[in-house]
Amino acid sequence: MDKEPIIQTIGLGKDYLTAAGPVPALQEISLSIYPGEFVAIMGPSGSGKSTFMNLLGCLDIPSAGEYYLNGTSVRTLDRNQLARLRNDAIGFVFQGFNLLPRINLLANVALPLIYAGVSKAEREERAQQMLDKVGLGKYGLSLPGRISGGQQQRVAIARALVNRPRLILADEPTGNLDTRTSQEIMNLFTQMNREQGITVILVTHEPDIAAYAMRLVRFVDGHLAYDGAVGNDTQGARP
Amino acid sequence: MIGAMLGEAWLAMGTNRLRTFLTMLGMMIGVGAVILILAIGKGAQFMVDQSIAAMGSNLFIVMSGSTTSGGLRMGLGATPTLTIADGQAISELPGIVAVAPNAPGTAQLVYGPNNWSTQVMGTTPSFLEVRDWQLSAGYPFSDSDVRSATRVALLGQTVVKNLFGDEDPVGKTIRIKNNPYHVVGVLAPKGQSLDGRDQDDTVVVPVTTAQRKLFGTQFQGTVRLIMVQASSPQAMPAAERSITELLRQRHRLQEKAESDFMVRNLTALANTAAETARVMSFMLGAIASISLLVGGIGIMNIMLVSVTERTREIGIRLAIGARQRDILLQFLLESIMISIAGCVVGVALGIGGALLMNRLADTAVLITLSSVLLAFMVATAVGVFFGFYPARKAARMEPIEALRYQ
Numbered sequence: 317m318d319k320e321p322i323i324q325t326i327g328l329g330k331d332y333l334t335a336a337g338p339v340p341a342l343q344e345i346s347l348s349i350y351p352g353e354f355v356a357i358m359g360p361s362g363s364g365k366s367t368f369m370n371l372l373g374c375l376d377i378p379s380a381g382e383y384y385l386n387g388t389s390v391r392t393l394d395r396n397q398l399a400r401l402r403n404d405a406i407g408f409v410f411q412g413f414n415l416l417p418r419i420n421l422l423a424n425v426a427l428p429l430i431y432a433g434v435s436k437a438e439r440e441e442r443a444q445q446m447l448d449k450v451g452l453g454k455y456g457l458s459l460p461g462r463i464s465g466g467q468q469q470r471v472a473i474a475r476a477l478v479n480r481p482r483l484i485l486a487d488e489p490t491g492n493l494d495t496r497t498s499q500e501i502m503n504l505f506t507q508m509n510r511e512q513g514i515t516v517i518l519v520t521h522e523p524d525i526a527a528y529a530m531r532l533v534r535f536v537d538g539h540l541a542y543d544g545a546v547g548n549d550t551q552g553a554r555p
Numbered sequence: 556m557i558g559a560m561l562g563e564a565w566l567a568m569g570t571n572r573l574r575t576f577l578t579m580l581g582m583m584i585g586v587g588a589v590i591l592i593l594a595i596g597k598g599a600q601f602m603v604d605q606s607i608a609a610m611g612s613n614l615f616i617v618m619s620g621s622t623t624s625g626g627l628r629m630g631l632g633a634t635p636t637l638t639i640a641d642g643q644a645i646s647e648l649p650g651i652v653a654v655a656p657n658a659p660g661t662a663q664l665v666y667g668p669n670n671w672s673t674q675v676m677g678t679t680p681s682f683l684e685v686r687d688w689q690l691s692a693g694y695p696f697s698d699s700d701v702r703s704a705t706r707v708a709l710l711g712q713t714v715v716k717n718l719f720g721d722e723d724p725v726g727k728t729i730r731i732k733n734n735p736y737h738v739v740g741v742l743a744p745k746g747q748s749l750d751g752r753d754q755d756d757t758v759v760v761p762v763t764t765a766q767r768k769l770f771g772t773q774f775q776g777t778v779r780l781i782m783v784q785a786s787s788p789q790a791m792p793a794a795e796r797s798i799t800e801l802l803r804q805r806h807r808l809q810e811k812a813e814s815d816f817m818v819r820n821l822t823a824l825a826n827t828a829a830e831t832a833r834v835m836s837f838m839l840g841a842i843a844s845i846s847l848l849v850g851g852i853g854i855m856n857i858m859l860v861s862v863t864e865r866t867r868e869i870g871i872r873l874a875i876g877a878r879q880r881d882i883l884l885q886f887l888l889e890s891i892m893i894s895i896a897g898c899v900v901g902v903a904l905g906i907g908g909a910l911l912m913n914r915l916a917d918t919a920v921l922i923t924l925s926s927v928l929l930a931f932m933v934a935t936a937v938g939v940f941f942g943f944y945p946a947r948k949a950a951r952m953e954p955i956e957a958l959r960y961q
């Protein structure tokens with residue numbers, strides 16, 4: 317493994333401010349993830365997995381601790397710089413796919429490139445390449461509503477990869493998919509992790525899915541409960 | 556990038572066509588109304604300007620009759636107090652270029668089988684100079700015609716049309732009140748006067764002929780009014796004073812006595828009319844632009860709804876790297892596009908309305924390029940102004956909040 321972690325958190329914490337006062341969703345998380353790792357995050361519902369992913373993805377701001385992305389403390393970055401990171405350093409894959417319904421698949425995949433200021437011709441070429449890669453090259457002109465959930469998630473993965481980020485964050489990417497389709501999606505993640513060395517961090521509830529990863533992180537009640545190899549987790553109900 | 560955003564704005568407009576159309580409706584009506592009203596105002600102004608130009612410049616009119624405390628008592632029915640000699644005296648004052656006494660009346664004209672009833676005006680050759688009126692054919696009558704009260708006449712265009720049709724009237728003889736008159740010339744077309752009268756519906760004869768042979772005034776030598784042309788606009792106030800002074804002297808009026816004549820500055824009156832037309836069209840335009848305001852508020856309203864509806868979309872865009880200004884620009888472009896699209900239709904409606912009005916009514920309605928450009932500028936400004944707040948609201952969303960929005 318490389319010396320420099322792509323992600324490093326030190327005492328990271330997040331409180332949500334509610335009417336009833338601050339709710340601590342995440343407390344004292346310190347961990348490092350290195351380039352090329354494939355990490356699965358598990359834990360009971362409400363344990364803070366999504367909260368953690370949102371912090372890693374610079375979508376939300378921590379209440380405590382430090383988060384270094386590629387060695388830079390995100391605390392020091394302004395909104396535009398964070399937007400820039402989300403654009404070219406991180407690719408997101410969501411449980412609900414989150415494609416824009418009005419524009420076709422090609423345009424959806426090309427969207428990050430618009431904000432990166434890439435020319436129209438190059439945008440279209442690269443988006444088409446990505447669609448080809450996830451096996452949907454022929455569907456470029458379809459609208460998201462016309463294709464299946466598994467296909468939508470593949471388009472979302474193509475969109476996440478189109479601006480060549482070194483980090484993919486996927487929050488329950490197979491949560492809405494059946495087992496077979498889930499396997500296809502996981503194969504895609506494994507493939508980009510192995511072939512391109514892209515760091516993949518994914519949240520899942522299913523041990524089968526977690527089994528694709530090399531490293532397992534388990535949250536319980538906002539705390540880090542386990543961090544290690546997938547097989548050695550004593551708290552998880554491994555079959 | 557702008558290109559891609561324009562494309563998306565277009566798509567967004569097309570997503571909810573009925574709603575977009577209803578939103579545009581405010582702009583359409585507003586712009587249409589403004590364009591039409593500006594056109595009507597411009598048309599009115601154009602007509603006024605034309606009549607001013609046709610009237611002759613630096614003009615006074617001295618009328619028989621008196622001013623009373625209750626207002627103006629016009630010459631009609633009043634005993635004529637002005638004489639041709641008064642006119643001559645005025646013409647010798649400094650700052651006066653030309654003077655034309657005027658004895659008008661109505662008479663029946665006959666030529667062959669045609670007859671026509673019109674205003675016959677007795678005056679002197681300088682009338683043409685004062686009114687800045689050219690002849691389109693023939694020659695004017697001369698001072699000697701005035702001296703010897705010959706039966707000669709100049710015909711206005713409307714009279715020519717009604718008596719002669721296509722025939723050339725110069726050299727022909729018409730009958731006015733059953734007496735033969737020799738047509739020596741035809742007046743060039745003059746159009747409508749400020750008060751909407753057809754100035755071409757007139758016959759001009761020597762003033763002495765009118766007095767002695769046509770209307771037979773009981774006091775020989777009196778005229779209804781005297782037209783006076785001053786040398787320049789600057790000379791007018793002084794000229795007005797000296798005319799009043801001279802006439803009071805000539806009419807032997809006591810210090811305290813009311814004048815038995817009235818001096819009116821026609822040029823000032825005309826300028827007031829022009830100013831009134833300008834102010835009217837400006838005010839109507841201002842009222843019409845209130846509807847633009849309403850249209851703008853409609854756009855703002857819909858954009859706010861749209862921003863809320865598309866919160867999740869905004870979240871997705873922020874998650875994949877849109878900056879605040881990208882979101883701002885996207886929504887701003889959308890509101891500008893709606894506004895300008897409404898404007899395009901509105902301009903078309905306004906022009907259509909103007910053409911229709913020109914067809915139906917006998918008015919001049921003038922669409923100017925500047926009013927169309929103005930409409931587009933205002934529409935863009937409305938789009939920016941009323942789109943800014945919703946767009947900023949969209950741009951300021953927190954990525955995570957927006958993504959969570961259901």
Ligand SMILES: Nc1ncnc2c1ncn2[C@@H]1O[C@H](COP(=O)(O)OP(=O)(O)OP(=O)(O)O)[C@@H](O)[C@H]1O
Pocket residue numbers: 332333334339340341359360361362363364365366367368
């Ligand atoms: N916007 C919010 N406002 C207030 N509390 C929140 C908010 N989002 C999450 N929480 C709370 O923070 C805690 C952690 O939530 P989080 O969504 O991170 O859990 P999770 O591990 O992703 O759960 P799941 O497996 O159900 O997705 C929960 O107690 C949740 O109720």
Ligand SMILES: [Mg+2]
Pocket residue numbers: 365366367487
């Ligand atoms: Mg979650």
